[in-house]
Structure formats: structure tokens, C-alpha cells
Amino acid sequence: MKRLSKGSLSILQGGFTIVFILVIWEIVSRVGIVPKPLFPPPTRVFGAWIEMARSGELLRDIQASLWRALIGFCLGSVIAIFVGLLTGRIKLFSNYLSPLIQLLRPLPPVAIIPLVIVWFGIGEVSKIFSISFAVFFPVWINTHVGVRDIPKTFLWSAHTLKIRGLAILWKVIFPAALPFIVAGLRTGISIAFIMVFVSELAGASSGIGYQIYSSQLAYRMDRMIAALVLLGLFGALADIGLLAIIRLVFPWLKLSGQK
Amino acid sequence: MKGNQSPHIQVSNLRVQLDQHEILHGIDLALQRGEFVSLVGRSGSGKSTLLHALVGFIPSQGQVQTPQDMGIVFQNYAVFPWLTVRGNIALGLHGAKHPNQEIVDNHLELVGLASEAHKYPSQLSGGQTQRVALARALAPNPEVILMDEPFGALDMYTRGKMQTWLLDVWEKNQKTVLFVTHNIEEAMFLSDRVVVLGDGSVMGEHQVLFDRPRLESIKFTAEFIEQKKQILESIEPAYNS
Numbered sequence: 393m394k395r396l397s398k399g400s401l402s403i404l405q406g407g408f409t410i411v412f413i414l415v416i417w418e419i420v421s422r423v424g425i426v427p428k429p430l431f432p433p434p435t436r437v438f439g440a441w442i443e444m445a446r447s448g449e450l451l452r453d454i455q456a457s458l459w460r461a462l463i464g465f466c467l468g469s470v471i472a473i474f475v476g477l478l479t480g481r482i483k484l485f486s487n488y489l490s491p492l493i494q495l496l497r498p499l500p501p502v503a504i505i506p507l508v509i510v511w512f513g514i515g516e517v518s519k520i521f522s523i524s525f526a527v528f529f530p531v532w533i534n535t536h537v538g539v540r541d542i543p544k545t546f547l548w549s550a551h552t553l554k555i556r557g558l559a560i561l562w563k564v565i566f567p568a569a570l571p572f573i574v575a576g577l578r579t580g581i582s583i584a585f586i587m588v589f590v591s592e593l594a595g596a597s598s599g600i601g602y603q604i605y606s607s608q609l610a611y612r613m614d615r616m617i618a619a620l621v622l623l624g625l626f627g628a629l630a631d632i633g634l635l636a637i638i639r640l641v642f643p644w645l646k647l648s649g650q651k
Numbered sequence: 652m653k654g655n656q657s658p659h660i661q662v663s664n665l666r667v668q669l670d671q672h673e674i675l676h677g678i679d680l681a682l683q684r685g686e687f688v689s690l691v692g693r694s695g696s697g698k699s700t701l702l703h704a705l706v707g708f709i710p711s712q713g714q715v716q717t718p719q720d721m722g723i724v725f726q727n728y729a730v731f732p733w734l735t736v737r738g739n740i741a742l743g744l745h746g747a748k749h750p751n752q753e754i755v756d757n758h759l760e761l762v763g764l765a766s767e768a769h770k771y772p773s774q775l776s777g778g779q780t781q782r783v784a785l786a787r788a789l790a791p792n793p794e795v796i797l798m799d800e801p802f803g804a805l806d807m808y809t810r811g812k813m814q815t816w817l818l819d820v821w822e823k824n825q826k827t828v829l830f831v832t833h834n835i836e837e838a839m840f841l842s843d844r845v846v847v848l849g850d851g852s853v854m855g856e857h858q859v860l861f862d863r864p865r866l867e868s869i870k871f872t873a874e875f876i877e878q879k880k881q882i883l884e885s886i887e888p889a890y891n892s
Binding site: 543544545546548549551552553554555563564567568570642643644645 | 703706708721722723725727729731732733734742743745771773787788791793
């Protein structure tokens, strides 16, 4: 009998757990242990997906949410990495900016949404701003610490190799801080999906978050759960995708044991 | 003749103060062109501090005359993990006038890593990684190589092999080398001269007169063991202080 590889075995084990949970869920719902309208079985949830796909809502909502998450995540991350490089490397920037950022950091990003709606309205700008704002902090703090704590010997080696100015930033400082930046980006991408949901609760006419909210109003638990599963699925896929891209562009990170 | 030229490195009354504490108390040291000198002493005697002050990594007082181009090799390698072996060696070769790839290839051959050129440091052994560090320091053709306990993290067997290999490389390019170690046997095997540092001051110097090229077997000769004993006796006060 052919033996399974470690990877295939772990996929099989993970798949088994999911199938097991789905079966239990189906039984619990069908037997009536819990009220069926409140806890529809997975087959009903699957039916809701089919229904949403046929009406075009599924594609529209996925597109809207992924677009917001992507733009918000990219904007927040790029700004955070740039500011983190400055505050981690230049004492003057750190002195001026770090206290302000530290003051804003404990703010729950969700709390700024009412203010953001007043400032930017209920359109795309307010949603993307909220997501970017939330993504900024974990990416910034990781970049800041990564850049600040670069081993001295890396910088000294660069000095003796006569790497100066901007070259030291791109050839030494950025890659040296990359393991920290990647950790920040992974936290940031999870937060981006939380913020997509939250920002779509108010003033949205499309998106997975909007679908969850409107399904609740219509008392359609099957559609609500279907949208929730989608949100979790895309959050996980985004993390896997981000790691795959990072491993492709920076293969040494994977080789250094970066998970 | 090394002794007849003006010194390649000249240090007079070098003082280093860190956190209001004087680490080096007026060091005088001279290295001739092409000389291999080792600095020995117990931990905290100021060996690495002296090296760092020479390159200007830390502020110092006194007179320091060194060439502009100096390469450095650290104990923890400081090889960049995001670059391949080839990338690390090529990093210091900026000038368009240099035929960079040829220099890189030559140094890959020199350190015996031509077949590992595409690998990342995490895929190499400790000894191989240290060879990359040395090739990287040598590639821009500096006049002086400073080595800060480069074999300190290696096991005894690899360390012995690396010492023989380093001598082989040094005999090919005859750079001026200042080598920091706390291993007296290593210092004697590699150097023309051993300088003993104790508590931030030079405590003594010992000429090592064994013929070159040296084989590892000299470490077991009576003359080698006798001189090692003399050096050990001379640095004993530093260890007891």
C-alpha cells in the first residue's frame, strides 16, 4: 500500500475534522436539538451559497470586500513600513512620531468608524481609511522594532563594505527587518478582514459584512452563516496567499525557518 | 622585509571610554604591512573594543593611523541571510571598473565554495559560513583584515581545519591581519606576533618564529608547547587581576 506524504496526511487529518464537524452540525440541526431556523444545517447554508451565486450577490459581495481589504491593507502596510523605517532608524523621527503613534495605538479601530463616517461619508473612502488605520499599527510597531534592533554587526559589515545612504536601507536594513515586518503584515491582514466586516455594517450596499448584516435583518440565518464562512475562508486564504508571495519573493525567509 | 617599512597600522595612546568607564587605557600597537598579529587576553580585556575602535565603530581618543580600506570578520559571521553566498561576496564590489563576477568567482574558488554559490547562509555549516564572511571581507581587496574571534563559535575539529585554511588563504594574498582570539594555541599557530592584552593595556608581546607554511603538526612539537607555556605564564597576571 502506498504511504501518504506528511503534507497529504496533515491535509487529510484537517479535512477529516471539518467533515466531522459538518456531519455533527447537520445531525444536530436536523434532529431538532436546537431550533432549525436559528441553526440551519450545512446543506441549507450550501443552498444559500447557490442562491446568492445565481442572483449575482455572491460575486458582487466577494469582489467588494476583497477590493476594500486589499486596498486598505496595502495602503496601511506601505505607510506603516515607511514610517517604521524612519522611526526605527532615525532618532529624531522616533522622538517626534512615536509618542503620537503610541497614543493612538490602544484605540480600538472600530471606535473610529463613527468619526470616519462623519469625516469621509459612507462611501469607499471611509471604509478603506478605517481598514488602513487598523492595519497601520501592527505593521508599524513590528517594522519599528525590527529596524531598531538590527544586529550592530550587520550595520558595521555594511559600513566596511562601503554601503552608504539609501543603499544601506534597501540592501541591509529592510531585509534585516523583514522577519519582523512579515509578522506585522500577517497580523495586519487578519485585522483587515475584521475591519472589512465592521466597516460594511454601516453605510454599505455590497460586501460580505453587508450581506451578514442584511441577512440578519431578513432573519435569513442560512445566508448569514454562508457569508460568515466566506469571510473566515477569505481571511485564511489571504494569510496563506500572503505567505506564499513572501516565500516566493524572499525564499531565504522560509529557509531561515520563518513560518 | 616586514620590519623595515613604516607601520601599516599605528596606534598610539589609544583610549576608549564607554558609559563613563575606561575600557582601553592608552594602547600602543604597530603592525607592519603583511604581518599577521594576534591579540590574546581574557574575556573583557578589551580585545574586541580595540578592533572596533580601529575601524571607528566606537569613539576613541589617541592617535590611530590605519589604511582607508579594511575588511572585518566577526565571531557571529554577520553574513547576510537574505543573500546567497555569491550575493554576499559581491555586496562590497560597487565600482563599475571592477570585473565583479570574475572577482566573485575568484573568491568563491579561494574559499572553496564555488559549488555552494547559489546557497543561502542558512544552508551552510558554521565553517562554510565563516568562509563566506572572509571571502566577503577579502573581495573588495582591502589592505587590512580585522578578525574578531572568527572561529570562536566552531567546534574544535572545524576550528583546526579553519586555522589551516586561513593560513593557506593568507599566504596567497599576504594581507595585514589583526586577529582577536582567546585561544593562545590558535594565536601562535597563525601569527607572526602575539600581543597580550590585559585589563585594557598591552601586557606583553611574543614573536612566533616558526617557519611558514605551517602544518597543524607543529602544535605538538616541544618548541611550540614551550612557547605556549611562556605566553601562558606572561598572561597569568591578567587572568588573576
